[in-house]
Amino acid sequence: MQAAVILMSRAATSDQTKTRLESHLKKDECTELHQAVLKDLNFKLLNLKKNYSKIDLYLSFNPGESELLFSEIVDAQFTRISQQGKNLGEKVFNALNDAYQLSNLPVIIMDSNIPLLDINIFTEALAGLKERDLVIGPAADGGCYLIGMKEPKKFIYDFKDWGNSDILCRTIKEASKEKLKVHFLPEMSDIATFKELLQLRSKLKKIKLKNREMNANYPENTSVVIEKIFAYK
Numbered sequence: 001m002q003a004a005v006i007l008m009s010r011a012a013t014s015d016q017t018k019t020r021l022e023s024h025l026k027k028d029e030c031t032e033l034h035q036a037v038l039k040d041l042n043f044k045l046l047n048l049k050k051n052y053s054k055i056d057l058y059l060s061f062n063p064g065e066s067e068l069l070f071s072e073i074v075d076a077q078f079t080r081i082s083q084q085g086k087n088l089g090e091k092v093f094n095a096l097n098d099a100y101q102l103s104n105l106p107v108i109i110m111d112s113n114i115p116l117l118d119i120n121i122f123t124e125a126l127a128g129l130k131e132r133d134l135v136i137g138p139a140a141d142g143g144c145y146l147i148g149m150k151e152p153k154k155f156i157y158d159f160k161d162w163g164n165s166d167i168l169c170r171t172i173k174e175a176s177k178e179k180l181k182v183h184f185l186p187e188m189s190d191i192a193t194f195k196e197l198l199q200l201r202s203k204l205k206k207i208k209l210k211n212r213e214m215n216a217n218y219p220e221n222t223s224v225v226i227e228k229i230f231a232y233k
Contacts, residue, residue, distance in 0.1 A: 128183030
């Protein structure tokens, strides 16, 4: 398996992250939660690279001056790419294009808000790209948690307000216009709202301890922080 995998994230600081959770959480709790999810995704992607040596890892970060904030959260094996662009669509395309130019491999970009992501999803994504032009991981809120393509296609990101809740439908529509074949991954939920956080907590509780100890996909850091947050609620 060969690919350039990009983890896209804004800085985990009190004024940058998970602002929609501030209806129920303190700013420092939002920051700690984001950092925990990043640590878990960092661990999973490093395991992916360990299993598949031809995986190039990238961190697409924002704002540009925040690179040092990631030094103790995301491993140095991730090549740093500062996000460039006026809107999310431009930032995603530029990150994909930068990674493609550096690696000359199929590119996959993923959200940093999906702690339950199974690293086996990348095996399916690359298998999908062998026969399809575009791979999409649909998010439950109408967005996308993952997009993969053999090479970046700018037209997918040209419409305004890229990143709204209808992004999935609009991406599919743009792909259809260009007659691209799409492979869909399983739907997943992120944790942008308090309701989604409650749902994640419930799912984590249902994972049996024996599975947790054997399961490399279990988001240990996220679980610890969530229980710490709810211990004070």
